[in-house]
Amino acid sequence: MEKPKILLIIPAYNEEESILRVCREIEAVRPDIDYVVINDGSTDNTKQVLEENNLNHINLVTNLGIGGAVQTGYKYALENGYDIAIQYDGDGQHDVNYAANICEPLINGEADFCIGSRYLDKTTSGFQSTPMRRFGKNIISSIINTFWKFKVTDPTSGFRAANKKIIEKFASDYPSDYPEPETLVSVLKDNFKVTEVPVNMRERETGTSFVSIGSSSFYMIKVSLAIILDSIFKQK
Amino acid sequence: MTITLQLALIGITLIYMYFILRSMKLKKMHPSFSIFWLFSGVVLIFLALVPQFSEWVSYKLGFATPSNMIFVLTIFMAFYLIFNLTIAVSKETQKNVTLVQEISILKKKIAQIENKIDNK
Numbered sequence: 001m002e003k004p005k006i007l008l009i010i011p012a013y014n015e016e017e018s019i020l021r022v023c024r025e026i027e028a029v030r031p032d033i034d035y036v037v038i039n040d041g042s043t044d045n046t047k048q049v050l051e052e053n054n055l056n057h058i059n060l061v062t063n064l065g066i067g068g069a070v071q072t073g074y075k076y077a078l079e080n081g082y083d084i085a086i087q088y089d090g091d092g093q094h095d096v097n098y099a100a101n102i103c104e105p106l107i108n109g110e111a112d113f114c115i116g117s118r119y120l121d122k123t124t125s126g127f128q129s130t131p132m133r134r135f136g137k138n139i140i141s142s143i144i145n146t147f148w149k150f151k152v153t154d155p156t157s158g159f160r161a162a163n164k165k166i167i168e169k170f171a172s173d174y175p176s177d178y179p180e181p182e183t184l185v186s187v188l189k190d191n192f193k194v195t196e197v198p199v200n201m202r203e204r205e206t207g208t209s210f211v212s213i214g215s216s217s218f219y220m221i222k223v224s225l226a227i228i229l230d231s232i233f234k235q236k
Numbered sequence: 237m238t239i240t241l242q243l244a245l246i247g248i249t250l251i252y253m254y255f256i257l258r259s260m261k262l263k264k265m266h267p268s269f270s271i272f273w274l275f276s277g278v279v280l281i282f283l284a285l286v287p288q289f290s291e292w293v294s295y296k297l298g299f300a301t302p303s304n305m306i307f308v309l310t311i312f313m314a315f316y317l318i319f320n321l322t323i324a325v326s327k328e329t330q331k332n333v334t335l336v337q338e339i340s341i342l343k344k345k346i347a348q349i350e351n352k353i354d355n356k
Contacts, residue, residue, distance in 0.1 A: 057344075058340050058341060058343075058344045059340060059343065059344075060336055060337070060340045061336055061339055061340050061343070062336055064333055064336055064337070068333045068336070068337065071333075071337065072337045072340060072341065075337055075338075075341060076341060079341070176333070
């Protein structure tokens, strides 16, 4: 693949404080790659920030949640003929310097889908999340490993790259409730090649996670059930 | 079953049927749901008109009283309906998501085209 067209999909819900900085950083570090901010019906001034600063964006006419927002990005990538789409957080957690690393296996044809992991190489990432979250992530990893014989170190990572085939798949079908682990299962189900590369993640600067800490154990039960059910119904 | 209860049941189910038929006439309901409601109305009228039937069936099936059997029957019917409604709602939700996404992408495209025209 020569000079692939790369798009960063940045879902943003109430990220007025960080979104401008995140976009400016991408423009400065990687002027060669495009980005699109998906404003998921934010109730703060995210929309105004995006318009005033001329940041490439799509305003969802109503709030869809993370799954629907990210899928809009994949649809946009498909319509505009991008070769690779990278999911990227709007809160400053992800580091655009690693965009090259995460795309490499896709460009080389080693994988169709690549997850940026903060646990694969502990020296790369300064931010390792809380013990509680690591415990939850281990449960999800072992469920996926049991069903699919695939060792994933960071199943909930939102920093991931998809090639054209996966973009097409996600544009037509994307889970809404627990998109990160569920999309991984759906990609494994379709026999796509998946790999992980170590990336750096920073601590969230502003805003709150889509998953609140108070409900995280309930979240864990629901995610586990969802991916077990997804895995049991192995037929497409 | 006393005659008073039977008359009351027939009266109530007739009113019930009236509302179902009226909503069908006004096309307020999707045909697949109106068939279900119509069917439920017919069953209830039949049970009210021929109490011997429900007495006989409930005796054969081992219900203590015919009313118990009718309760079970209506609960099953309600379950069936709720199940189908859940599926209908999920389908609608998915359609809505797709619509929101497509409209939002279109709005962006329109804004881009407008910009191009303005700058000419």
